[in-house]
Amino acid sequence: xxxxxxxxxxxxxxxxxxxxxxxxxxxxxxxxxxxxxxxxxxxxxxxxxxxxxxxxxxxxxxxxxxxxxxxxxxxxxxxxxxxxxxxxxxxxxxxxxxxxxxxxxxxxxxxxxxxxxxxxxxxxxxxxxxxxxxxxxxx
Numbered sequence: 001x002x003x004x005x006x007x008x009x010x011x012x013x014x015x016x017x018x019x020x021x022x023x024x025x026x027x028x029x030x031x032x033x034x035x036x037x038x039x040x041x042x043x044x045x046x047x048x049x050x051x052x053x054x055x056x057x058x059x060x061x062x063x064x065x066x067x068x069x070x071x072x073x074x075x076x077x078x079x080x081x082x083x084x085x086x087x088x089x090x091x092x093x094x095x096x097x098x099x100x101x102x103x104x105x106x107x108x109x110x111x112x113x114x115x116x117x118x119x120x121x122x123x124x125x126x127x128x129x130x131x132x133x134x135x136x137x138x139x
Contacts, residue, residue: 005050007089029118038109048094062106072108079111
């Protein structure tokens with residue numbers, strides 16, 4: 001299915017660190033790491049680029065044609081959507097992300113998924129309150 005536009009899900013939080021984005025999906029309790037080309041895809045999505053504009057943005061970063069990028073980027077967008085990190089929709093603002101002046105070698109984007117902290121991330125201490133002892137429990 002061809003999607004004309006994506007938005008970053010309001011159900012997640014993300015933070016950029018140098019060449020990596022860490023994303024936390026609180027409803028699933030999963031966290032994700034995006035590096036290299038995945039990082040640049042996420043920057044484009046956060047900026048509100050359409051999939052076609054995203055391909056054009058990535059061609060300027062990697063110095064390759066859009067047909068080289070189309071299949072791996074489409075696959076990656078499908079992964080992000082399946083994980084609930086992006087949704088179909090219209091972005092509020094569209095800003096062009098910055099571009100490095102030195103073309104980089106392209107490697108297909110990968111989604112690193114971590115589930116080892118799911119129980120902690122899904123923990124809801126406010127609603128796990130003892131009606132007798134309250135929260136936090138005084139010791």
